[in-house]
Amino acid sequence: MLVGRIAGIPIRIDWSWILVFALFVMMLSQATGPFGAIAPSERVGVAAVTVLLLFVCVLLHETSHALVARIYGIPTRDITLFAFGGVSHMETTGVTPGQQAQIAAAGPLASFAIGAVSAVVAELVPWGTFAQVAAYLGVVNVALGIFNLLPSYPLDGGRVLHALVWKIRGDRGRATAFMSSFSSVVGALLMGAAVLLFFMGNFFGGIWIALIAWFVMSAARSEFAAELLAGPLSHTSSADVMDESGETLGPDQTCAEALAMLLRVRRRVAAVTQDGMLVGLVSMSDFAKLHDRAPETTRVFEIMTPYESIASVSPATSALDAFRRLAAAGHAQLPVVDSSRCLRGFITRETVIRVLKFTQERQRVRVG
Ligand SMILES: [Zn+2]
Numbered sequence: 001m002l003v004g005r006i007a008g009i010p011i012r013i014d015w016s017w018i019l020v021f022a023l024f025v026m027m028l029s030q031a032t033g034p035f036g037a038i039a040p041s042e043r044v045g046v047a048a049v050t051v052l053l054l055f056v057c058v059l060l061h062e063t064s065h066a067l068v069a070r071i072y073g074i075p076t077r078d079i080t081l082f083a084f085g086g087v088s089h090m091e092t093t094g095v096t097p098g099q100q101a102q103i104a105a106a107g108p109l110a111s112f113a114i115g116a117v118s119a120v121v122a123e124l125v126p127w128g129t130f131a132q133v134a135a136y137l138g139v140v141n142v143a144l145g146i147f148n149l150l151p152s153y154p155l156d157g158g159r160v161l162h163a164l165v166w167k168i169r170g171d172r173g174r175a176t177a178f179m180s181s182f183s184s185v186v187g188a189l190l191m192g193a194a195v196l197l198f199f200m201g202n203f204f205g206g207i208w209i210a211l212i213a214w215f216v217m218s219a220a221r222s223e224f225a226a227e228l229l230a231g232p233l234s235h236t237s238s239a240d241v242m243d244e245s246g247e248t249l250g251p252d253q254t255c256a257e258a259l260a261m262l263l264r265v266r267r268r269v270a271a272v273t274q275d276g277m278l279v280g281l282v283s284m285s286d287f288a289k290l291h292d293r294a295p296e297t298t299r300v301f302e303i304m305t306p307y308e309s310i311a312s313v314s315p316a317t318s319a320l321d322a323f324r325r326l327a328a329a330g331h332a333q334l335p336v337v338d339s340s341r342c343l344r345g346f347i348t349r350e351t352v353i354r355v356l357k358f359t360q361e362r363q364r365v366r367v368g
């Protein structure tokens with residue numbers, strides 16, 4: 001859900017944030033909460049304003065990442081606020097380790113700065129509702145800064161450490177692999193701390209730390225899967241990974257012949273070519289277009305999906321782009337067609353699975 005723009009960057013709110021907003025207002029308006037000293041009739045209002053201000057603080061944290069990125073000419077697609085905080089979606093290709101470290105460090109620095117300003121405000125104004133809100137925001141922003149500095153991917157501290165290892169080893173992929181293991185260790189340590197707190201009787205603290213540990217571990221895993229695979233796949237061309245085109249059909253062959261051929265070679269789809277040029281595809285689902293026409297007398301060109309309505313990629317398209325397009329198009333296969341409209345091969349879901357498995361195996365060998 002788009003809520004506005006800061007410096008031209010779209011700001012979105014994930015629906016989970018609204019639920020968290022309500023939960024936080026409820027928590028903060030409890031008599032045992034930080035605003036227990038305020039009259040109960042005013043507490044909900046104060047809590048709501050505080051949570052909204054917190055939302056602004058998280059936004060400032062994210063915006064500071066985006067603004068430092070902008071200095072280096074790296075665009076930010078959007079900023080999304082979700083249950084635990086925010087994410088800035090920015091381009092990561094063409095970033096140097098130094099730039100990555102500075103972009104990552106900007107967020108926690110912004111949080112610490114906001115925390116410091118809030119603390120000063122809380123000291124300066126006479127103790128009242130306003131001072132209490134300022135004091136609370138001070139504590140929370142410092143906590144936010146510390147949380148984000150945890151040396152675990154994809155948190156800011158993890159990104160700084162990743163940049164450091166990258167700089168030392170001189171290889172982004174190796175740094176990513178290192179951070180993968182390191183983040184699991186941090187997650188496990190946090191989980192241990194959570195269990196310890198739990199047994200010491202601090203249930204709330206225990207659950208809180210366990211949630212953070214869970215977040216760190218699951219986020220790290222998904223970020224890495226994407227990072228580890230995206231690297232090699234963006235350097236591989238479609239021609240390198242595609243499956244061969246297999247037997248082709250002529251547009252004037254009958255549908256009965258086409259079906260017999262597909263069944264014989266056990267394929268879901270066959271290319272229809274004329275004078276070496278791709279003119280269409282016939283897949284199993286195209287036979288539904290026969291209706292009550294006889295397959296023995298109906299020609300392939302009558303039921304095929306014509307070239308004009310097929311999504312295709314060129315042999316030079318990177319495997320990563322081809323896989324993304326295959327997923328986006330929702331088709332089972334994507335023909336690889338060269339500039340003279342000659343079919344070179346197919347990228348299928350099976351290609352994706354095979355290549356991903358191979359890449360993972362290779363990563364494991366490199367890591368070990
Ligand atoms: Zn951050």
